[in-house]
Structures are given as C-alpha cells and as structure tokens.
Amino acid sequence: MISQAPNQVATVRCGGCQMTLMYPYGAPSVKCAVCQYITNVGANSDTHSQTVVVENPMSFDGSGKLVSNVVVGVTTEKK
Numbered sequence: 001m002i003s004q005a006p007n008q009v010a011t012v013r014c015g016g017c018q019m020t021l022m023y024p025y026g027a028p029s030v031k032c033a034v035c036q037y038i039t040n041v042g043a044n045s046d047t048h049s050q051t052v053v054v055e056n057p058m059s060f061d062g063s064g065k066l067v068s069n070v071v072v073g074v075t076t077e078k079k
Contacts, residue, residue, distance in 0.1 A: 009052060009073075015039040022054045023073030033070045034059075 009022050012030065016037025023030040029040045056069035 021071050024052045027073045030073045
C-alpha cells in the first residue's frame, strides 16, 4: 500500500454529468457543484479531517447562463 501525503489530490469523473472532479486522497466521496451528484471514490477515510475547494473554469449551463464550477471534497477522520 502506498502512503499518500495529506495535500495530494486525485481526479474522478462525476457519476452524474461526467465533469472531471478533484478531491483529496482519503475522501470517501465528492459532490459535483454542477449537477449535485455525489460520486463515491471508494477511498478509506483513515486520515486527518480535510476540506478542499476547487474552482474550475466557468462554463455555460443549458440556458446559456455563465455559471461557476466549484467542487468541494471532504474527508473525515475514522473513529
């Protein structure tokens, strides 16, 4: 098993809209800011608590409105 530094991140495709999401290693899931889908990443949550906010480039929604793409990843310490 490879040990990961606490500030390293990984990417996964959203299970709802296929947007690429970034999350910290150890996060059990990540919620998409575009479609609100929660994608499980299957990681073990045995690291320190950590929250990572990633602001992706703005894009247009279905009605042509410019929207922000902010993704939040959260890990919690296993008790």
